[in-house]
Amino acid sequence: MRGILYVSHGSRIAEATAEAIQFIEAVEHKVDIPLQEICFLELAEPTVAQGIETLVNKGATEISVIPVLLLSAGHYFKDIPAELDEAKQHYPDLTFTYGQPLGVQSRLTHILKERIDETNVVPHDDAKILVVGRGSYNPQTKIDIEAIANELGNITGFKDIDVCYLAACKPSFEEALSSALDSEYSQIFIVPYIWFTGVLEKHIRQTVDDSKEHGDIILCDHLGHHEAMKEALKDRVYETLTTSPQQ
Template sequence: MQGVLYVSHGSRVEEARREAIEFMQSVRQRVDVALQEICFLELAEPDIAEGIERLIDRGATRIAVVPVLLLSAGHYYKDIPEEIGRAKARHPQVRFQYGEPLGVQDRIVDILVERIEETKAFRHSDALVLLVGRGGRNPEIPRSIEEIAGKLQAKLAVSKVNTCYLAACPPSFDEGLQEAVKGGKPQVIVVPYLWFTGLLMRSMEKKINSLSTKNQEFILCQYLGNHPAMVDALADRVHETLQVKESRS
């Protein structure tokens, strides 16, 4: 019997966990599979091992493991496959299918445009747009964020979209903000490439709220969240994963 396991990142912030669960429940309604479970990589329960055991206890003989991640990084390449490998050793009779993160998609870039428009701030022709990624040590992360920045620049018809990162990649978020202050643009529109709320969003809000002056306005956009296009994107990944023959991990 087929099962689906959604693997979200996890957060210490209750609101973030609630948002993630509500989002994954929305996707579950779009997937015609009886056995579906939600789990987290860290900072929340159940973890991956428990999620797998729950599905097997309910009768799953095939499990599609779907990473609820925006981009490919360490969690995708290392942490989740290691958990799948341990589960295979415990349950050699169960077949595992492993999906992919959402990756770079035009429909997600369109959400970023919406998030900017939702601020209802007048966008100066020379406004600076600062795209903020979570960051990571895998070189695919900055490459993907730069690709997203290029697509966003084209959709907004602005001269440039700057990029920075909250961790592990240069330039840092603080450096991106400092550069924006020095640049002196009348508007700085900060666009977080984050799925849900959490400590990172709270930290960004605190820093940005202290920066606006009479001559320079800093505007923080909403994160991607439970947008219908995000639900569509993850539901598509689930259906793709169900077609995978077997994980190679």
């Protein structure tokens, strides 16, 4: 019997964990499979091991593991596989099918345009856009975020779009914002490529609040509960149903 295990990042902030659970539960209603569980990589429970145990106790003999992640990085390539390797030691007859992160998709980039539009601020011709990614030591992260920013420029017509990161990659968010303020753009739009609220979003918000006296900074909302995000995650679930499982 097939089970679905959604693996979200986890947060020490209760609001972020609740937002992730609410989002995934909405996706579960779109997936016609009886056995579905939510777990977290860190900072929240149930853990990956607990989620697998629950599915096994409910009768799962094969589990689709769905990373609730935007891009491929360390969590996808190392942390989740390490958890699955350990689980295979406990359940040698259990098979896993490992899904893909959402990755770079036009329908997700269009959400960023909507988040800009939702500010109800009319952009000036010289407006600066900063797309803010989480960041990773995996070089693919920068490639992906830059591709997203390029597409955002194509669909919005903004002439001046840069990327920056909250960790591991350069330039940092603080460096990019400081540079934009020094350049005296009439507006700076901050566009977070972040799924849920949490420590990182709060850091962005605090940094913006501390810098507003130096320029006109418009902070956009995170990706959140957009319907296109739910459809994208649902599609990742169904992709695993036609992928050969790994013993």
